[in-house]
Amino acid sequence: MTLRHMRIFVEVCRTMNITRAAENLYLSQPAVSLAISELEDYYGIALFDRIGRRIYITEAGKNFLSYAQHITSTFDEMETGIKNWDYFGTLRVGASISLGIRLLPQIVKAFSQSFPGIKIPVIVNSSETIEAKILNNEIDIALCEGLIHSPDIITEPFYEDRLVVLCSAHHPLAKKDRLTLEDIVREPLLMRELGSGTREIFENFMTAHQIQVEPLWQSSSTRAIVSAVEANIGISVLPYELVKDDILQGEVQLLQIPDMAFRRTCHLVYHRSKYLTRSAQAFLKQCHLSAGLLSQQRQQELQAAEQERRRRAAGQ
Structure with missing residues (x-):
């Protein structure tokens, strides 16, 4: 099986629609359908149930999706890493609401001074949603104060x-x-x-x-x-x-x-299969530095509020 098959499968799962996936990939609908059939024949499993005009991913398909997402993601990270992605690229960041409001803007501002060429799209949502987006490879690194439940996610305490x-x-x-x-x-x-x-x-x-x-x-x-x-x-x-x-x-x-x-304890979280580029590692370090400064400031404010x-x- 080729990387092309993996990319087609991931896009079909994302859209849950063969026609839309074909349009997004600039392929014909028969080519997408053939790629899915070849995957199913090769592994001897049904990736989708076809009911009427709709498709539904099977349990086997969900398991295969987890591998396919990280195979394609790792390949993309290898490609962009070779092309100096540490200085000109994208780092997708997520944060739970409280950390996204107060701490994340300080971190991004400080990080961007050292890596001005890195684009940082951000998603701020509940811890539950952020965890799901990490698992679906929609976010590279996140800041979460909630409990992380998946064993596939690494949690690094920082604040x-x-x-x-x-x-x-x-x-x-x-x-x-x-x-x-x-x-x-x-x-x-x-x-x-x-x-x-x-x-x-x-x-x-x-x-x-x-x-x-x-x-x-x-x-x-x-x-x-x-x-x-x-x-x-x-x-x-x-x-x-x-x-x-x-x-x-x-x-x-x-x-x-x-x-x-x-x-x-708030954590920095990322998928255990995620390859951390130099810029991603620098972002994690900046998170620790900014958190330390915020902790000192909070202590002073709480003392003043109590007085x-x-x-x-x-x-x-």
């Missing part, structure tokens, strides 16, 4: 994020110095959507303490949640980096809960 509990500055809990987890669950909870790394980590933490979580609100928009917290509709648990401006401006109050003063909270509490 410790902190989740904080927030309430309105006018909420009764804002006046208390020390709270418990029970104080939190008695309040209406405003949470990120299912599939979010923040939501998954928080629920796992509460489950470990035998506490059931039933959110009043669920939203993929952090701004919608913060606005609801400001309106005193409920309390929320969010990454500090996404809400630090609101905290420092006094729009919301950071609650002190000793049992919940936990951090989560301000105590000052306001004393004034009341």
Whole structure:
């Protein structure tokens, strides 16, 4: 079997349509159909089920797709690597939402100063979606704070994020110095959507303490949640980096809960079959450098926020 067969198969899987795949590859429809038939005959398996005018990938086809994607990807990386891809090429980057908002722009800006010829298309989405795109070879490297489930993905810790509990500055809990987890669950909870790394980590933490979580609100928009917290509709648990401006401006109050003063480890992730070019390795190094600077800045900001909270509490 040839690389051409692999490319045709991958494109048919991407479009799930023989005609569209043929158009994208500038081939005739019979040529695409023949290539798929040759693959099936050669390996003695059915890659697709044909039902009516539609095709559906089989389990064997899904297994073969995993190999085909990385065979074609590795070949492309070899080709571009020989052509000095380290200085003029593309590095596809993904990030979960909290890391994509605060940390990734700093990393890309610093990296681009050393590698101005590298184009960096970015996808920011939930950790669950980012993981799927890594597996489908749509992203080369990603920054994720959520849990990674696939054994085919390498996870490299690079940053410790902190989740904080927030309430309105006018909420009764804002006046208390020390709270418990029970104080939190008695309040209406405003949470990120299912599939979010923040939501998954928080629920796992509460489950470990035998506490059931039933959110009043669920939203993929952090701004919608913060606005609801400001309106005193409920309390929320969010990454500090996404809400630090609101905290420092006094729009919301950071609650002190000793049992919940936990951090989560954020990871750099990439497929274990991914060939890392010199520029990709430099990008990983820049991620570590930028994360270290952000951690120092966060510590100073949290100390300032706590001092301000105590000052306001004393004034009341």
